[in-house]
Amino acid sequence: MKQTQSSIRDVLYEAPGPKARKRIAVITVLSLLALAALAVAVIRRFAQTGQLDARYWSIFTRYTTWRFLGYGLTGTMTAALTAGVITFFAGLLLMMGRISSCKVLRVLCTVLIEFSRGVPTLLFIYFFLLVVPQFGIRLPALWKVALPVAISACGVVAEVLRSGVNAVPKGQTEAALSLGMQRRSAFFKIIFPQALRYVIPALISELVIVLKDTTFAYIVNYSDLMQNARVLISNYDALLSVYLVTAVIYILINYALNKISVAVARRTQ
Amino acid sequence: MNFSENNTTSANAAPIIELSHVDKHFGSLHVLKDISLTVKKGEVVVIIGPSGSGKSTLCRTINRLETIDSGEIRIDGTALPEEGKKLALLRSQVGMVFQSFNLFSHKTILDNVTIAPIDVLGKSKKEARAEAMDLLKRVGVDSQASKVPAQLSGGQQQRVAIARALAMHPKAILFDEPTSALDPEMIGEVLDVMTSLAKDGMTMVIVTHEMNFARRVADRIIFMDGGSILEENTPDEFFSHPQTKRAQDFLNSIQAH
Numbered sequence: 001m002k003q004t005q006s007s008i009r010d011v012l013y014e015a016p017g018p019k020a021r022k023r024i025a026v027i028t029v030l031s032l033l034a035l036a037a038l039a040v041a042v043i044r045r046f047a048q049t050g051q052l053d054a055r056y057w058s059i060f061t062r063y064t065t066w067r068f069l070g071y072g073l074t075g076t077m078t079a080a081l082t083a084g085v086i087t088f089f090a091g092l093l094l095m096m097g098r099i100s101s102c103k104v105l106r107v108l109c110t111v112l113i114e115f116s117r118g119v120p121t122l123l124f125i126y127f128f129l130l131v132v133p134q135f136g137i138r139l140p141a142l143w144k145v146a147l148p149v150a151i152s153a154c155g156v157v158a159e160v161l162r163s164g165v166n167a168v169p170k171g172q173t174e175a176a177l178s179l180g181m182q183r184r185s186a187f188f189k190i191i192f193p194q195a196l197r198y199v200i201p202a203l204i205s206e207l208v209i210v211l212k213d214t215t216f217a218y219i220v221n222y223s224d225l226m227q228n229a230r231v232l233i234s235n236y237d238a239l240l241s242v243y244l245v246t247a248v249i250y251i252l253i254n255y256a257l258n259k260i261s262v263a264v265a266r267r268t269q
Numbered sequence: 270m271n272f273s274e275n276n277t278t279s280a281n282a283a284p285i286i287e288l289s290h291v292d293k294h295f296g297s298l299h300v301l302k303d304i305s306l307t308v309k310k311g312e313v314v315v316i317i318g319p320s321g322s323g324k325s326t327l328c329r330t331i332n333r334l335e336t337i338d339s340g341e342i343r344i345d346g347t348a349l350p351e352e353g354k355k356l357a358l359l360r361s362q363v364g365m366v367f368q369s370f371n372l373f374s375h376k377t378i379l380d381n382v383t384i385a386p387i388d389v390l391g392k393s394k395k396e397a398r399a400e401a402m403d404l405l406k407r408v409g410v411d412s413q414a415s416k417v418p419a420q421l422s423g424g425q426q427q428r429v430a431i432a433r434a435l436a437m438h439p440k441a442i443l444f445d446e447p448t449s450a451l452d453p454e455m456i457g458e459v460l461d462v463m464t465s466l467a468k469d470g471m472t473m474v475i476v477t478h479e480m481n482f483a484r485r486v487a488d489r490i491i492f493m494d495g496g497s498i499l500e501e502n503t504p505d506e507f508f509s510h511p512q513t514k515r516a517q518d519f520l521n522s523i524q525a526h
């Protein structure tokens with residue numbers, strides 16, 4: 001292992017000796033065998049039930065299938081980005097209220113944050129689907145997904161941002177104030193940029209959650225990746241193959257996001 | 270380069286910092302007891318005393334990083350406002366150098382020095398940069414201008430902090446134990462910069478444990494203990510003839526090792 005990338009593993013465990021190395025080798029082989037056996041069992045079961053039949057998989061040789069999933073992916077990205085941006089700014093406002101010197105604002109924002117964190121996303125979705133229209137407000141499908149998902153995530157983002165602000169040493173504020181900078185200027189030019197660096201990985205993790213929450217789109221009939229996958233399933237009766245491909249697409253996106261977050265965190269340290 | 274408008278340290282020079290009957294409590298602890306102190310233009314006042322004597326707190330009340338319970342603080346004749354733009358304006362006229370440097374860790378050395386002149390004084394980026402480079406050259410760290418603070422030694426960081434304070438053309442600079450966090454071999458380079466500032470006529474209030482430096486540079490020594498000013502004298506008088514038992518004990522305990 002490279003010395004430059006010392007991980008928590010190096011801190012917790014000492015380098016293995018000869019006995020430990022042998023034990024590790026045995027456990028590695030055994031677990032690989034077990035995994036292989038499991039995979040064979042699963043594939044055999046699928047073969048027996050006909051899930052591996054060509055008719056379920058041949059749809060993925062067609063351009064139109066991918067184009068349809070592509071539309072869905074665009075929908076997912078649009079919803080996730082819209083919700084993500086709203087989440088960030090709503091979280092920022094809530095956090096600033098939470099650390100404000102005005103007590104009423106502080107209490108109000110604390111309550112809002114707890115509300116946002118405590119209520120399941122699905123409840124917010126139903127609120128925008130069933131309750132909001134009763135007041136005569138007709139929202140496009142995109143907003144019926146993006147708003148509830150953002151509302152559900154902004155409380156966590158507020159707390160993540162607050163932890164970042166608290167992690168910035170007090171001396172940074174004092175230095176800014178002693179130079180004659182005003183509180184707002186000191187916050188946005190000195191404190192917040194440093195706080196943001198501390199919490200970028202946590203924020204991107206929250207973006208992954210937002211992206212996954214957009215799968216609630218099917219409830220409000222918004223065409224995201226999940227919704228379009230469900231259309232494919234009902235059209236071709238291809239449950240396993242479509243779900244598998246869809247899952248792989250979601251995994252790839254979220255894996256990429258996590259890679260970005262690690263890269264950004266390393267760059268800014 | 271000259272950092273102050275004029276170099277007079279005469280007895281009738283205008284007072285820059287005036288504290289009268291300042292009291293402060295931390296909970297039940299009475300940390301500043303009826304402090305009155307006047308610092309004139311061009312004067313170098315060194316505050317010494319045992320830890321917990323209130324000298325850092327006193328230093329920090331002068332630009333209201335610590336609030337006071339009663340009494341009055343005036344900067345260049347203006348009473349220190351309690352908040353807002355007026356407080357920020359007055360703070361901009363009093364520089365501060367901290368024990369832990371407190372350079373802005375996400376900004377380059379050059380940006381550390383230019384941010385306040387641009388943000389507070391409304392200078393152009395170009396003008397602020399040119400002046401910042403002059404100041405960095407003056408304190409001997411101009412070759413580090415594009416680095417970030419973490420890449421510099423403690424002594425270099427503290428010299429940048431001094432340049433950052435000077436960039437605001439302050440009427441006075443407060444030094445709160447500026448060498449206490451430094452390795453011994455870096456203390457000298459920071460004290461040298463401070464000595465040359467004093468020679469140029471900068472008004473300075475310095476909290477320090479560096480007795481030789483205090484003796485050499487100070488116009489006046491303030492000895493504090495238990496939140497009160499016990500002695501106020503010229504360095505020669507104070508170090509050779511301390512008046513109070515407490516000051517004698519303090520000086521003995523320092524010279525003992």
